[in-house]
Amino acid sequence: MVTLEDVARHAGVSLATASRVLNGSTRQVGASLRAKVEQAARQLGYRTNVAAQTLARGASNVIGLVVHDLTDPYFAALADGAMRVAEEQGLMVMVATTHRDPEREIAYVATLNAQRVRAVLLAGSRIANPGVTRRLREELDRYRATGGRIACVGQDLLGADTVAPGNAEGAAELARSLAGLGHRRFAVLAGPPWLITAQDRVSGFTGALAGLGLPAPQLVHGTFDRDGGYRAAAEVTDATCVFAVNDVMAVGALASFRDRGIRVPQDVSVAGFDDIATLRDLVPSLTTVRLPLSDMGARALELALGPSEEAQEPRTERVSGEVVLRGSTRGLTPQG
Amino acid sequence: MVTLEDVARHAGVSLATASRVLNGSTRQVGASLRAKVEQAARQLGYRTNVAAQTLARGASNVIGLVVHDLTDPYFAALADGAMRVAEEQGLMVMVATTHRDPEREIAYVATLNAQRVRAVLLAGSRIANPGVTRRLREELDRYRATGGRIACVGQDLLGADTVAPGNAEGAAELARSLAGLGHRRFAVLAGPPWLITAQDRVSGFTGALAGLGLPAPQLVHGTFDRDGGYRAAAEVTDATCVFAVNDVMAVGALASFRDRGIRVPQDVSVAGFDDIATLRDLVPSLTTVRLPLSDMGARALELALGPSEEAQEPRTERVSGEVVLRGSTRGLTPQG
DNA sequence: GACCTCCTGGAAAACGATTGCCAATCTTGC
DNA sequence: GCAAGATTGGCAATCGTTTTCCAGGAGGTC
Known part of the structure; x- marks a missing residue:
């Protein structure tokens, strides 16, 4: 397992310099050292240990997506849109499927919180069960309290940014x-x-x-x-x-x-x-x-990642549906 | 942000004890201390920092899944099966979609390697392009060299465990x-x-x-x-x-x-x-x-997680398809 | 030439867990 | 009642990064 320290030693520089070269930093590194580090990394096949990076930085590059069922094309389309935005932003997506079990939904939020994901997207309908909804909110609040961002696709019931289909x-x-x-x-x-x-x-x-x-x-x-x-x-x-x-x-x-x-x-x-x-x-x-399912998924992630606007009201973005009349319905004479 | 140290202090025990109570350990902890720790964790709303845990343990609880397109029901079904097994094993799934771009596939393997995921599942057809295949193999070898496990659904072209549809x-x-x-x-x-x-x-x-x-x-x-x-x-x-x-x-x-x-x-x-x-x-x-798409996804993950059997030949598991004759085809008279 | 600022490189302290080792206590068999 | 063994708790090292702070050198100004 090649570590950054190996790379630094191999390049004859300090850990700090190697870190600054290989992972984004505001600090400049001189051209010659920079080249040495890059070459050493390539030669040794270095891959950043994201766990260590996340720990040190205190922020991960992962977002969580909670859906009911990936084989339902509705959720697949939402996921696809969210993943499009995630890729643009260089984020990975962790997907959890609840199979419509609200307990699992709560548990997954806790797990994603433990993963310190940057944002959690909750897709899919809320259920009308005050007890479950309250516990889900508690879990979400805990997550939010530590800086987590949340967005929903569906109903604006969780006090989070929401993309709400009409x-x-x-x-x-x-x-x-x-x-x-x-x-x-x-x-x-x-x-x-x-x-x-x-x-x-x-x-x-x-x-x-x-x-x-x-x-x-x-x-x-x-x-x-x-x-x-x-x-x-x-x-x-x-x-x-x-x-x-x-x-x-x-x-x-x-x-x-x-x-x-x-x-x-x-x-x-x-x-x-x-x-x-x-x-x-x-x-x-x-x-x-x-x-526009894919766009809704994309938009939800954008909302979640958007400026935090502390203590501001959660935003709800309405998306309207468009009636499409096709062959499965026919016109009746007024007499029916 | 509540840390394990906060929990330990609040419960009046050492870090080690708190760790042993809250995260699986072979070591026993006395009933009274155990209760104190659990209560403290609950009161404070403690959530394990998975990044730190992964770093300390040297092994993550995430698997990576690389598919072409989640909105294609073929991949959705594979993903669903894999996620079923993942849930049974307490693993989370990180999904990456390549949209059939082989370069992106290689890049995602590198990213998943950086994440130190436990296993990578490559679903979807290989392409007949030696250069790309070689570079993908190199990236996979790098991952494997550090203990990564790999399985494919599709062709046995990468020297990894494979679920091969007939x-x-x-x-x-x-x-x-x-x-x-x-x-x-x-x-x-x-x-x-x-x-x-x-x-x-x-x-x-x-x-x-x-x-x-x-x-x-x-x-x-x-x-x-x-x-x-x-x-x-x-x-x-x-x-x-x-x-x-x-x-x-x-x-x-x-x-x-x-x-x-x-x-x-x-x-x-x-x-x-x-x-x-x-x-x-x-x-x-x-x-x-x-x-049996869902089962194939599930099986692929089982293969990847199975006993490592060092230096053994990669296993290929054949899955046969079953012809289903339905209404879109009709019988012709022998004269055609 | 003295002084100040700017820039680059390195040493070392976090980040938040796990776990090997040691010490203290508790059992147990005789 | 005692030694040997089994449990249990805690200290401290460790995992692989990032980042703060400090030092030294280059360049600019009076």
Whole structure:
């Protein structure tokens, strides 16, 4: 294991000089010594020991990213955006997946705190559970107290900088668009009642329908994934249009209808949310609300790394979704 | 910033005792002191400084994972499997995405070496470029020389433990299955010529056709992603069955045919490779070769962490793919 | 030529843990 | 009741950097 001391000795300089040459420093080093050190480092195959560097500097070059599930393209896209920014800044990314277990989320924040990561990004919906949220906040506060930076993608519930997708607004806009196509009787595949992202999308959707004087939609709860959409779709009765609160659930719904011989969009229209890139080639192509996921991930990291602005209010940056009408929804004659 | 020394003082014990209580040690500590230390740690909100721990122990609790692109579900599935094992072992995962740039891959290995990660997992196809491969090997050797462990998913080209999918064999088996359906004239959307995974799948496929006495397929090269499949499909002439060397390309091919009014499978059959979970709900559902991606990622990490078996030959573990015939391919009458 | 400033190089003190060794106490077998 | 052995606690060295401070030399000004 080659250490900086080896390099210094080999180059005939002091430890301090070697350090100044090889790792950024404000101090200048004379050209001849500088060359000697660089050559010695190359010859010996020296690699900085980042642990020692982190210890000495008191700051690491790592950021932590906590997501629910990397195989969910939603989180993969967020992660991709965050990693793009991280690379630009010369930072490494430590990824933790909670698989939707809030306890694990808390534990990972503690672990990332122990790692003294520069910033923690929390992606994914908060859950409506005051006890868990309080303990997560405590853990985050502990982290923040020692200089840690935090940003979230999702709801502004943790007193941290947040990139907040316009879930309610996007769903409302979608509801109005679908109503504009002539739909009157809706069902919502609503996901888990405790998931705030799901809640917001449901309430935005139903609120907009109410605003148009339309009857309340049928709500079917279930899991937030493909199978949840599949199962929930089977319980839909008497609707011309089904809104699944995310694209992956919409895919499940499409499969469910297909398996039962119900045609989309002829017999029922289906809409989702997120506009996952991998799913854009579905047939029928999915009407949805587009979120700029990769940019949201990137933006969240930028927020976290931005100027600390001590004691200032945490910033919340709203991102609005854009309704994209595609083949999975069809227009109805006014008589429906 | 609470340090172990603060905890020790607060508990009225020595640094050594506090360390032994709070971080695993073979040494026993008496019950009363142990309780005092634990309480002090809790009260003060102590979090181990992992950088210091890593430095003192000379070993970190982090593994590095190098992938091409996290938004590609292939890599997401591999990463998911690796992270499952990592969590079981109490390790954190640092993820680096190369976006298929081999220079970045080399640079990331150097960075992960500097981080003194316990193991590096290299996922994704090697490229057929001796110069780059040599420099990557040099960097890996440097890492290995200091005790680093390495495993790959893909080709056994780096002298490291490898989980090697049976690309050639799987493609050959697929070719035989498709021939069994009556197909005689094939096209292969072959991806980039320098990508070894793509090469292997192409050669396995064409080899099997030759073995059956069938004419060589039309080869169309292109990028390894959805758009590559889309574009390559447009150049196919006179084939009853198209093999895209991965599922994502097959999705592009399906879209291309659809856009041009060519029906799948009535007018042409399409097959892919990998059996990506997110794409299982496509219509027509994709004939493909299933790889246990998540398990492969998990296995790779297990190999890397396994007993070091000094100077032993690197182990290569073969994983075979399983042909899954689905709706995107149809049987032809013997006359074709 | 004296004095001051600026610049470069090195010695040594952190940074926050782990752990080898020694000493003190407690068991245990006789 | 005592020696030998087993436990337990603490001191201090160590891990590989960064960075503060100090010393010496070069260059500039009066």
